[in-house]
Amino acid sequence: MNIRLFKPSLGEEELEAIREAFERSWVGLGPKVSEFEEQWALFTGSEMAVGVNSATAALHLALACFRFPEGKKVLVPSLTFSATASAALYNRLIPVFVDSDPVTLGMDLDDAERKYDSDCVAVIPVHYAGHPVEMEKLVSWARGRGLKVVEDCAHTAGGIYRGRMLGTWGDIGCFSFEEKKLMTTGDGGMMVTDDPELFRDVKAMRWVGIDKDNWKSSRQYTASDSDAMHWYYELNILGYKYNMNDLAASIGLVQLKKLPGFNRRRSQIIERYLGGIAGIQGIEPLLPFEPEKYPYQMFGVRSDRRNDLIIYLKSLGIATGCHYTPLSIQPLFRKYPAGCPFIEAEHNRFVTLPLHADLSDGEVDYVVNALRTFNLNESKAAG
Numbered sequence: 604m605n606i607r608l609f610k611p612s613l614g615e616e617e618l619e620a621i622r623e624a625f626e627r628s629w630v631g632l633g634p635k636v637s638e639f640e641e642q643w644a645l646f647t648g649s650e651m652a653v654g655v656n657s658a659t660a661a662l663h664l665a666l667a668c669f670r671f672p673e674g675k676k677v678l679v680p681s682l683t684f685s686a687t688a689s690a691a692l693y694n695r696l697i698p699v700f701v702d703s704d705p706v707t708l709g710m711d712l713d714d715a716e717r718k719y720d721s722d723c724v725a726v727i728p729v730h731y732a733g734h735p736v737e738m739e740k741l742v743s744w745a746r747g748r749g750l751k752v753v754e755d756c757a758h759t760a761g762g763i764y765r766g767r768m769l770g771t772w773g774d775i776g777c778f779s780f781e782e783k784k785l786m787t788t789g790d791g792g793m794m795v796t797d798d799p800e801l802f803r804d805v806k807a808m809r810w811v812g813i814d815k816d817n818w819k820s821s822r823q824y825t826a827s828d829s830d831a832m833h834w835y836y837e838l839n840i841l842g843y844k845y846n847m848n849d850l851a852a853s854i855g856l857v858q859l860k861k862l863p864g865f866n867r868r869r870s871q872i873i874e875r876y877l878g879g880i881a882g883i884q885g886i887e888p889l890l891p892f893e894p895e896k897y898p899y900q901m902f903g904v905r906s907d908r909r910n911d912l913i914i915y916l917k918s919l920g921i922a923t924g925c926h927y928t929p930l931s932i933q934p935l936f937r938k939y940p941a942g943c944p945f946i947e948a949e950h951n952r953f954v955t956l957p958l959h960a961d962l963s964d965g966e967v968d969y970v971v972n973a974l975r976t977f978n979l980n981e982s983k984a985a986g
């Protein structure tokens with residue numbers, strides 16, 4: 604048995620969509636990106652969506668939209684992937700690390716309040732593993748403090764919290780379509796907002812400073828008219844090469860149709876895991892998972908014997924991980940304001956277990972059984 608931790612679920616439909624892009628011979632930034640943006644805006648109920656090559660790029664540009672003065676501070680959870688805090692550094696801002704709520708592992712709002720000072724300009728909540736941050740509380744706190752809210756939705760896609768799509772609670776939402784996520788385009792990301800004025804320059808920022816649909820203007824190149832300047836563009840802004848391309852968008856359009864099914868399957872798997880591990884001593888779910896309500900990108904458990912458990916599962920062909928080493932103890936980030944004692948200790952109990960839409964019930968049962976035999980062996984050794 605060899606069970607992967609994460610796996611993209613891709614099939615013939617995605618291959619067919621790429622074939623069409625090949626046949627059009629337009630694989631860069633083009634009409635499929637626009638179509639995917641429109642579909643994503645509809646899906647999330649946002650005014651505007653912009654496709655980029657990753658959530659890392661989306662988070663960078665999201666903060667850039669506000670043109671914060673250099674040296675201001677951004678509150679980020681310590682328990683997250685590097686990109687959440689790197690976004691602050693890319694913008695010459697200072698990440699301030701916030702501890703986690705012990706139960707949900709989302710940003711601890713009391714700690715955010717303790718870390719807040721008048722230099723803070725934004726906060727980036729992360730819906731860790733897909734479990735929603737209590738956005739009604741966070742947004743109202745942030746508004747009271749004059750903070751902009753950028754939601755890091757890398758672990759969610761289609762999650763609805765209190766009747767509202769995650770990613771649309773704050774000023775800007777950033778999604779990831781990297782291969783381990785709820786849906787994938789290989790690599791890719793999407794930014795959404797209800798304030799198009801905020802996104803005025805985003806299309807130029809994501810495409811080397813040019814705010815022009817290249818594929819539209821290319822039609823003018825051979826049009827029989829008297830315009831000799833069809834090739835002209837102006838550079839008014841520093842841009843990056845962060846655009847999504849038509850190959851990725853073609854895959855994304857197919858994956859978006861499959862997303863509800865993927866999310867349903869993930870929820871079934873989590874229900875099966877939760878039923879299976881209930882009663883195994885020394886193993887507790889990583890989070891108060893509510894699979895009937897939210898889609899999750901990760902499943903995991905907490906155990907005092909984390910390393911022994913990982914080695915045991917490894918010996919049975921079960922891949923595991925630990926998400927994450929808190930950023931506040933990563934060498935790169937150690938010099939920034941932090942002090943996150945809970946998560947800096949607690950992450951040593953985390954084990955991420957296999958979760959992806961193609962995982963079979965048999966594989967889930969195999970993992971659960973391995974957790975049970977680990978526990979039995981441990982009990983025997985102790986007795």
Ligand SMILES: Cc1ncc(COP(=O)(O)O)c(C=O)c1O
Binds near residue numbers: 778791
């Ligand atoms: C919480 C979080 N934010 C941002 C990212 C960055 O996403 P991407 O790989 O699309 O750049 C990730 C990626 O794993 C993530 O887990």
